[in-house]
Amino acid sequence: MSDLLKNFKYNWHIIVIFAIVIISSCFFAKHSMQLLSDRGREMMFPLAILNGDVPYKDILTIYFPLAYYVNALFFKIFGASLNTVYIMQTFYCMIFSGLFYLISNEFLSKNFSLILTILVAQSCLFSQSVFGYILPYSYSMTYGILAFLAAVYFILKFFGTNKEKYIYAAAFLSGAAVCFKAEFL
Numbered sequence: 164m165s166d167l168l169k170n171f172k173y174n175w176h177i178i179v180i181f182a183i184v185i186i187s188s189c190f191f192a193k194h195s196m197q198l199l200s201d202r203g204r205e206m207m208f209p210l211a212i213l214n215g216d217v218p219y220k221d222i223l224t225i226y227f228p229l230a231y232y233v234n235a236l237f238f239k240i241f242g243a244s245l246n247t248v249y250i251m252q253t254f255y256c257m258i259f260s261g262l263f264y265l266i267s268n269e270f271l272s273k274n275f276s277l278i279l280t281i282l283v284a285q286s287c288l289f290s291q292s293v294f295g296y297i298l299p300y301s302y303s304m305t306y307g308i309l310a311f312l313a314a315v316y317f318i319l320k321f322f323g324t325n326k327e328k329y330i331y332a333a334a335f336l337s338g339a340a341v342c343f344k345a346e347f348l
Contacts, residue, residue, distance in 0.1 A: 176277045180260045184284055188253040205302050209235035210243055229342045230302040255309060256288045262312045269319050307344035310336045 204224075211222050212235040218228035234248070241247040260280055267276040314336035321329035 176264060176273055176280075177261055179277065180264055180280055180284065181257050183281055184256045184260050184288065185253060187285065187288070188249065188256065205230075205234065206243075206245070206248065209238050213238060213243070226301060226303040227342055227345055229339075230306045233306060234302060252305075255305065256284065259288065259309050259312065260284045262309075262316050266312065266316055266319065301344075303344045307340045307346075310340035310343060314340060 208218070208222055208224060208228075208231040212218070212228075212231055216222050218224050218231060224231070234251075237247055237251050241250070260283070263283055264276050264280040267279050271279065314333045317329045317333035317336065320326075321333065
């Protein structure tokens with residue numbers, strides 16, 4: 164994990180990416196074009212969990228409940244509001260973009276990786292469709308994608324260094340990806 168922090172510490176590309184994600188989040192996070200989606204479920208289920216309800220027993224859900232528990236934890240810590248969701252997802256998008264940059268940087272030049280990451284961030288993270296990552300249709304999907312991306316990063320680190328700690332982290336995150344979204348199995 165310290166290697167990951169070292170990569171972030173002196174890389175101005177990461178700072179640019181984080182700044183773009185934060186600015187885009189300030190401008191676009193609260194602009195959803197899909198009025199008739201099931202996004203309310205993503206806030207209602209964590210609130211129900213905080214009130215003592217249990218997924219599959221009291222709450223009928225088609226997704227694995229780990230994402231709802233993560234959101235319930237953030238609601239418990241920071242308060243149950245849409246602003247908590249926006250801040251939490253902005254942080255998520257920063258991690259996603261940073262990992263995407265580091266992975267693409269393994270195969271592409273730094274400048275091309277920067278441009279590609281900015282394009283992915285603007286088209287995926289802040290998409291005004293149902294599948295945007297700031298207020299997604301399914302937190303299970305976005306959290307699962309992040310866990311998968313982190314697992315890929317640690318697998319690449321393992322192949323580069325042959326240190327076992329990276330493969331353990333990748334295995335844990337692969338399991339987390341499946342716990343968020345069964346389709347990742």
